[in-house]
Structure formats: C-alpha cells, structure tokens
Amino acid sequence: MIEEIINDKGECLNISFNGKLDGTDYPVKGTPLADTESYRLLSPNVIEGTAKKDGKIIFKETAVLSDSGESIKVTFFSFDKDGNKQTSIGLFERVE
Helix, strand or coil: CEEEEECCCCCEEEEEECCCCECCCEEEECCCCCCEEEEEEEECCEEEEEEEECCEEEEEEEEEECCCCCEEEEEEEEECCCCCEEEEEEEEECCC
C-alpha cells in the first residue's frame, strides 16, 4: 500500500507499507511518525489499522466500506505522548 499525505507544513509524505491483513506489525517507510503498521480484516467490509512508534500505539483507524460499495467511513484515533486520544472521521465517496 502506498499513501500520499500532505502534512500541516505542506510537505508531501509518501508512506509505504507491505504486509498482510493479519494483525502483525510490519515496517513502514516514509514517515517519521511510525516505525510499524499492522492491519486486520475484521469482516468483509471492515479493516482495522494500528501504527506504532518505538512499540507504542500512536494511531489507530477503522475503515468501513458501505454495503453499496459507494463510500468508505474512516474513523481515526491519534494518541499524544501522554496517551490522550483525539478522534477524527473521514467519509470518502465514489465519484464517477
């Protein structure tokens, strides 16, 4: 998987991950925020991901594909160094 993200400084990060949907931590490249990522297939329409830095969870996400296959809702949980959680939600819709 390759993901392109623009950070708050306007810099483009090309993040790459090569692993299975088995919950195992795999190395991630292209970001100073995380060392590893893991993904699990919770159901045919739901994937859960976890990113870690130095073995500590810094980010979790759950992506849910709608039954119609026309949209994906992603709930993001980020954690600061003190363990405080911040939640964000993204909705992505298929465009023809």
